[in-house]
Amino acid sequence: xxxLSRRALLAGTAALAVxxxxxxxxxxxxxxxxxxxxxxxxxxxxxxxSDGAATFPMPEHFITNRSKERAIQEAERLYLAxxxxxxxxxxxxxxxxxxxxxxxxxxxxxxxxxxxxHLPANLRAAGVTPExxxxxxxxxxxxxxxxxxHNKDGSLTYxxxxxxxxxxxxxxxxxxxxxxxxxxxxxxxxxxxDFKTLTDLRNAGARERVSTYAAGREVAPGITSIATPGHxxxxxxxxxxxxxxxxxxxxDVTNIPAFFLDHPDWHVMYDHDPMLxxxxxxxxxxxAAAEKATVVGxxxxxxxxxxIEKAGSGYRLIPTAWSYAL
Amino acid sequence: xxxLSRRALLAGTAALAVxxxxxxxxxxxxxxxxxxxxxxxxxxxxxxxSDGAATFPMPEHFITNRSKERAIQEAERLYLAxxxxxxxxxxxxxxxxxxxxxxxxxxxxxxxxxxxxHLPANLRAAGVTPExxxxxxxxxxxxxxxxxxHNKDGSLTYxxxxxxxxxxxxxxxxxxxxxxxxxxxxxxxxxxxDFKTLTDLRNAGARERVSTYAAGREVAPGITSIATPGHxxxxxxxxxxxxxxxxxxxxDVTNIPAFFLDHPDWHVMYDHDPMLxxxxxxxxxxxAAAEKATVVGxxxxxxxxxxIEKAGSGYRLIPTAWSYAL
Numbered sequence: 001x002x003x004l005s006r007r008a009l010l011a012g013t014a015a016l017a018v019x020x021x022x023x024x025x026x027x028x029x030x031x032x033x034x035x036x037x038x039x040x041x042x043x044x045x046x047x048x049x050s051d052g053a054a055t056f057p058m059p060e061h062f063i064t065n066r067s068k069e070r071a072i073q074e075a076e077r078l079y080l081a082x083x084x085x086x087x088x089x090x091x092x093x094x095x096x097x098x099x100x101x102x103x104x105x106x107x108x109x110x111x112x113x114x115x116x117x118h119l120p121a122n123l124r125a126a127g128v129t130p131e132x133x134x135x136x137x138x139x140x141x142x143x144x145x146x147x148x149x150h151n152k153d154g155s156l157t158y159x160x161x162x163x164x165x166x167x168x169x170x171x172x173x174x175x176x177x178x179x180x181x182x183x184x185x186x187x188x189x190x191x192x193x194d195f196k197t198l199t200d201l202r203n204a205g206a207r208e209r210v211s212t213y214a215a216g217r218e219v220a221p222g223i224t225s226i227a228t229p230g231h232x233x234x235x236x237x238x239x240x241x242x243x244x245x246x247x248x249x250x251x252d253v254t255n256i257p258a259f260f261l262d263h264p265d266w267h268v269m270y271d272h273d274p275m276l277x278x279x280x281x282x283x284x285x286x287x288a289a290a291e292k293a294t295v296v297g298x299x300x301x302x303x304x305x306x307x308i309e310k311a312g313s314g315y316r317l318i319p320t321a322w323s324y325a326l
Numbered sequence: 327x328x329x330l331s332r333r334a335l336l337a338g339t340a341a342l343a344v345x346x347x348x349x350x351x352x353x354x355x356x357x358x359x360x361x362x363x364x365x366x367x368x369x370x371x372x373x374x375x376s377d378g379a380a381t382f383p384m385p386e387h388f389i390t391n392r393s394k395e396r397a398i399q400e401a402e403r404l405y406l407a408x409x410x411x412x413x414x415x416x417x418x419x420x421x422x423x424x425x426x427x428x429x430x431x432x433x434x435x436x437x438x439x440x441x442x443x444h445l446p447a448n449l450r451a452a453g454v455t456p457e458x459x460x461x462x463x464x465x466x467x468x469x470x471x472x473x474x475x476h477n478k479d480g481s482l483t484y485x486x487x488x489x490x491x492x493x494x495x496x497x498x499x500x501x502x503x504x505x506x507x508x509x510x511x512x513x514x515x516x517x518x519x520d521f522k523t524l525t526d527l528r529n530a531g532a533r534e535r536v537s538t539y540a541a542g543r544e545v546a547p548g549i550t551s552i553a554t555p556g557h558x559x560x561x562x563x564x565x566x567x568x569x570x571x572x573x574x575x576x577x578d579v580t581n582i583p584a585f586f587l588d589h590p591d592w593h594v595m596y597d598h599d600p601m602l603x604x605x606x607x608x609x610x611x612x613x614a615a616a617e618k619a620t621v622v623g624x625x626x627x628x629x630x631x632x633x634i635e636k637a638g639s640g641y642r643l644i645p646t647a648w649s650y651a652l
Binding site for chain 2: 026028029030031032033034035036037038045047050052053055078079080087089096098101114115116118126127128132292301302303307318319320321322323324325326
């Protein structure tokens, strides 16, 4: 029997170069599967929807309290992206309560690049049209969560939906005196983008359907908002409950878990108040681990559903295995 | 701001019971997404295809050298299944080389239950008909890999395909003197099933297209078989190479990785020669970890693609994040 060795393998596969150039019985598909995945929470049917993922050169200060070299080293160790790069996925959630279709967050919208902005297409692939959405809940006002509210022509992507925005974020990002204090190009860009997004919403024809919501309230049937500040001042997570089942939608308590869940004291460049975000992370994951709660993350590896356990000085995501039964 | 506490959450979600009984804007889908996922290896396009997954009460000796209680405890710790049960997924691979459509393994076939036997349906969902398959490679002769070769009426599922079977497994399972030595009900069932499967194949109209293959050979363009014995005597893994890219399809070097990759010296009840399987596991994963190779597993969590790293006394699977780009 052949020895299991690298040499044998490489020798064995060398003949590949002479594979015949004939036509395949079926052409290659050339595109990825539509990105959606269903699961149940009690009587509710949830669908994780991919808006896509961005792969980009590791920014100089992606982890603001660690070096770029350390970030690249960790990304390579965890096979996260091609060398020197990082990948961040974006995955909104659709909740069908039986009486309402509720979308939490809207993705990056149509103007970023080929591998993001796919939420409307993936929503349709999952059998739902944007016109059918009853409620859009925004977790926090950052472009990768809000810019999908508008189509390329500026019209509302979900024209019949009530749109609700965290009260604290609305007040914060619309306040010109806060914008005046912005120091970094990233923060300035956030203020510019967010001011435009919220102003466009306020001016939209559907103005009467746009409102703000407080933390700790049931913002839709069975969906309770949770104050998880730090990433933005008004950042919100959610508890979704139906019958005896209950899960947490964490939104951006971490960015990619391989970095910021394993290392909860690392600070991602997108956090507005890094120390408050760090405190929120510990509080949220200590609770999730103790409760053995199912946690859904916007930047988790698709399909974004898992459990949290304590591991060393941080936490570990145990992704839930793809289920065939609903 | 609301305190992040269990009490607040439970209070907040109590109102759910009074959700209105109105009709939803869209009916619930009620079924899972078709299970397939694409990725590239050089110029080759690979598609992981789900045949489904079986959830069953933890067998008395699922891990033959550990207690049932230990197995249940580990399954619960890792959120693998409802209490007292275990879930095993089954995922064949389709390889489009540009000139050939090659299927590795065929799933459990149509006679097991509602959550397995979905390979033909998922293949169609991925845009390929069973009639288009050029070659079926069987990794080893066990029912969850071979029974999908036949339709419910006994006809060949892939009527136009060349079908190749490991030479050692063909000889072993067809030998009545080996069958006579079988002691456990499981081994007896394997001999009965496998003898019938291979005999049916030999007697099929497509007899001239059924043959055996040796280890260490390029069995299809760019696909080299690797002897990884123990699970069955003729168990085979594969190296798939195109251009500079190369991955390993491990077949059943482990059953579910959460158990047998983290604990490579645990023995799953399905292994024919547990000590040889254990030795093969160490050899295979030591190589995969050293090579930083991409490894695909038939019983890995869908979509079944990842890397192996050494961790403690065993190994850890780092699942590859869902990619949006091909």
